Amino acid sequence: AQTVTQSQPEMSVQEAETVTLSCTYDTSESDYYLFWYKQPPSRQMILVIRQEAYKQQNATENRFSVNFQKAAKSFSLKISDSQLGDAAMYFCAYKGGSTLGRLYFGRGTQLTVWP
Amino acid sequence: DTGVSQDPRHKITKRGQNVTFRCDPISEHNRLYWYRQTLGQGPEFLTYFQNEAQLEKSRLLSDRFSAERPKGSFSTLEIQRTEQGDSAMYLCASSPRDRDTDTQYFGPGTRLTVL
Numbered sequence: 001a002q003t004v005t006q007s008q009p010e011m012s013v014q015e016a017e018t019v020t021l022s023c024t025y026d027t028s029e030s031d032y033y034l035f036w037y038k039q040p041p042s043r044q045m046i047l048v049i050r051q052e053a054y055k056q057q058n059a060t061e062n063r064f065s066v067n068f069q070k071a072a073k074s075f076s077l078k079i080s081d082s083q084l085g086d087a088a089m090y091f092c093a094y095k096g097g098s099t100l101g102r103l104y105f106g107r108g109t110q111l112t113v114w115p
Numbered sequence: 116d117t118g119v120s121q122d123p124r125h126k127i128t129k130r131g132q133n134v135t136f137r138c139d140p141i142s143e144h145n146r147l148y149w150y151r152q153t154l155g156q157g158p159e160f161l162t163y164f165q166n167e168a169q170l171e172k173s174r175l176l177s178d179r180f181s182a183e184r185p186k187g188s189f190s191t192l193e194i195q196r197t198e199q200g201d202s203a204m205y206l207c208a209s210s211p212r213d214r215d216t217d218t219q220y221f222g223p224g225t226r227l228t229v230l
Contacts (some may be wrong), residue, residue, distance in 0.1 A: 043204065045221035093157075101148070102163060102171065105159070108156075108157050
């Protein structure tokens with residue numbers, strides 16, 4: 001089974017600064033998708049960014065960008081110009097390209113943003 | 116899109132009772148997923164529907180759990196003879212037909228507490 005590892009249970013960042021959240025995964029597939037989801041205290045999971053494994057270019061969504069290292073099976077999330085509203089639990093998730101089903105999630109990283 | 120909705124948002128029940136949760140996906144999303152999330156963990160996959168067909172079930176879905184999606188629209192998740200270990204947040208997600216945009220969108224969840 002695929003595994004997703006987030007080695008940082010907690011991270012903190014000063015408002016307007018940059019923070020990077022780490023994620024590694026284990027798979028034998030060559031075609032797959034990777035996601036970062038944000039879960040604020042209200043608990044609704046929100047998609048932050050997605051990356052297709054076949055694309056070499058790193059995905060970017062406004063202040064959020066990823067560093068996708070396929071050979072190293074690493075998928076980190078960089079948040080630039082951090083805002084108070086970025087405070088949340090962040091989950092890294094994997095979905096195999098050969099199936100249309102389940103997401104495999106990491107255990108999450110709790111991000112605190114200090115004013 | 117009105118988003119994925121779930122009902123109820125909270126449920127408190129006594130051990131041994133049956134409970135049923137409902138999920139309404141984003142309209143025209145033909146794929147629907149159920150996940151379970153316990154405190155401090157990432158969501159864990161339970162089951163997946165494509166239209167009305169249940170295509171995948173996790174080992175977590177014991178025989179006390181049953182899920183249906185009778186008309187390919189809303190889905191229900193029933194837990195029979197609840198146990199304290201069933202206490203968790205139950206999340207529903209849906210995704211559209213197009214494989215290239217097979218991103219899962221989550222509802223707010225149903226928090227179950229078994230006393």
